[in-house]
Amino acid sequence: MSGSAPRNPTDTQAGAGRALGSSLRSAVAAVGDYAGSLLKSARDLVRFVGGVSHLLGETCTWCFRGLFVPGYKLGRRSVVEQAVRVGVQAIPIVMIVQIFIGVILALQMAPTLERYGQMERVADVVGIAIFRELGPLITAIVLSGFAGASIAAELGAMVESEEIKALRAHALNPIQFLVVPRFLATIVMLTGLAVIADVIGAFGGFITSVMVLGVSPSAYLSATQDAVAMKDFITGLFKAGVFGVLISMIACYEGLNVTGGAVGVGRATTATVVKSIVALIATDAVFTAVFFVLEL
């Protein structure tokens, strides 16, 4: 008989044992790596939240000083310049987006409402959804890309070109000089843009309902008036203000902490948009729950 000697059962068992041990070690290592990456993500999240909170505290302190303490300047010209950049230039984009939101809402709700013979109720749905949620939220999401990314990129470039260091060297506080104007401008303009978004979004729903769904204009307007209460409008504006705080703080934090040259600036810009959107939606969820409980 040709071929190798028969295998020793003991050798086979040892080989299988080694293979099993190796697999087990790999599995444990993989679990360990994953746990390590989760811990790192958790640590990064804590560091981020802590950093943004600290920046918010300092920003509010400088705002207070600028507004109420003699000898401190607020930089009104700078606030106005930032407001034009952050808000005024975003009006066309917000209007276009919101009119489409109104159209989409009306068309999506129409089939269901028609089944129940409640077509004119499309005004209620569009009005409440736009004024309470989609007006401020979609506007904030648009602004996180339009203004948030731009703020992060600008501040990041300033870090890389030593302009921030130059500010400190001239005994000027970067938060007072750079962050406060952007913070105030974003809050004020986002609140203003939310009003525009509400009106334009409702108009989009109105046009669609009247021209496509056959709802009479007077019925639509009357239904909107009945459905949308002042508290819907106010809660929407309140959210818009909070969203302005989030976008400006995240953008300024990411920009001021840029490292690594142009690549770092790009990373900060992307991180600003992503983190802003997540923060906006998470905050909106919290507010929605709170207002639900408080029956607001």
Next chain:
Amino acid sequence: MSQDDVVISIRNLVKAFQSTDGTVVRVLDGVTFDINRGETVVIMGGSGCGKSTLLNCLIGEYDIEEGEISYRTKEMDAPVDIAGMSERQLNAIRKRIGILFQSGALFNSLSVSENVALPLQEHSYVDASIIDIVVTMKLQQVKMLEHRDKRPGQLSGGQKKRAGLARATALDPEVLFYDEPSAGLDPVTSTAIDELMMDLSKKLAVTSVVVTHEMDSAFRIADRMVMLERGRVLKLGRREEFEALRDAKQDTLLSDDERLIHQFLNGAGEGPLTDADGMSEFEKLIVSGAS
């Protein structure tokens, strides 16, 4: 020179950074020297020797681990150690110093004249018309008046440095720091900047601290020179002493330190500076991604 003539006193300065692997590296390791009123001190050394780190410590940009950095400006009765000072306390010192950064560090959203006016607007309560007069004067001193309405993006490298210098002198500082003033400039422009520095130093009677590794420039402007190597002061002395070392014959050099300084001053490719792995501790930190 008496202690009253010392404007900055540095004693046993230690500054360390931590690399990503957790190793702590002392970039400055016991630096000690004085800077006297009215003189121009050049701080030099190879890449990664710690000179920019030293500059950042002197202007309060970095916290230090050990040691003392004491300032004595004209209003002070006694020297004041800036280590551990709050931002507010540091700002009082910063209003008495000026810094010209490597690239000028002009604020891109402002014109040249607005850049120069900014420290005056923020730290004084004088009328806008007076500020305009001061700005005109400062720009005239650095020969940048015709460019006053331009934005930094429209300026050449040399023009940015001139504008940066005008801004650094806006509050008539007692000490001017220069971070690699000749970096990125052609030889002619570099000489022009050196002459401007010397001219301003005389006219404004300021103390100048210049970080550079451009030897031609250093020998042109220095009263005294400090050579750093691996975070330590290798030699401190008058310009003439360094000139003598530079011009000495190789076989007359007695110590490793002298041979190292000789190699550096002459820009020689071979010698004690490049005998080991060719990288300084700070360069290794950069490569390892220090925090």
